[in-house]
Amino acid sequence: MTHAHHPHDTTRAPATARPLPRSIAVYTGSALGASPAVAEQVRAFGSALAKEGITVVYGGGRVGLMGVLADSALAAGGKVVGVMPRSLVNSELAHTELDDLQVVSTMHERKARMAELAEAFVALPGGSGTLEEFFEVWTWGQLGLHTKPVSLLDIDGxxxxxxxxxxxxxNGGFLARRHLDGLVIAKDTDSLLQQLSSWTPPQAKWT
Incomplete structure (x- = not known):
């Protein structure tokens, strides 16, 4: 016996619904920073992702805010995947208690692997390396090379x-407003996750 498709079949989510990403690449500093409050909020963020069942993908380090993030997610029972170039592993900067530490040859490979593993991207406070990773993946999205949300967690401004x-x-005509509008900017974890779940990609740059 065949069943006709019911127009109000609730087994399919509406097209506008976007579930929380199952994995998020997190870019953040290899330094702790000057403010203990920032480190505390990074710790809370790692814990929150773990409790939502979201895999943390990050650079694999045990130092600075990177280490705080990984330790907090692991302590809350979350899955953490690190991606690190062999040269840094050899400097004994690698976190030794991760679920998965993927060792690659170069920084370029590291960023590409993190992008493959993640369904969304977020930059927490950090330095030039954090900015470099953020800008690359955001630019890739503007060019239509991926359709994953990119975000800034604006901890303490x-x-x-x-x-x-x-x-x-x-304002100067160098960045399309739709791309800035498409960048998720949130002051806390709840707002970030809510925006990620409702995000839709802006039109790519050359289309």
Missing amino acids: SWQSLVAMLQDMV
Whole structure:
């Protein structure tokens, strides 16, 4: 006996619904930073991702905010995957208690592997390396090379000067407003996850 498809079949989610990403690549500093409050919020973020069942994909380090993130997610029962170039592993910077530490040859391979493993990207406070990783993956999205959300977790206003600079780029005609509008900017974890679940990709740059 065959069953006709019911128009109100609830087994399929509406097209507009986007579940939480199952994995998030997190970019953050290999330094702790000057503010204990920032480290505490990074610790809470790692714990929150673990409790949501979201795999943390990160650079594999045990030092700085990277280490805080990994330790907090692991302590909360989460899965953490690190990706690290062999040269850094050999410097004994690798975290030794991860679920999975993937060792690659170069920094380029590291970023590509993290992008493959993640369904979304978030930058927490950090330095030039954090910015470099954030800008690359955000630019890839603008070019249509992926359709995954990219976000800034604006802990204690840490990204406000960057956001102001990006607004200047829009005003100057160097950055399309839709790409800045498509960047998820959140002050806390709940807001970040809510925005990631409702995100839709902006039109790619050359289309």
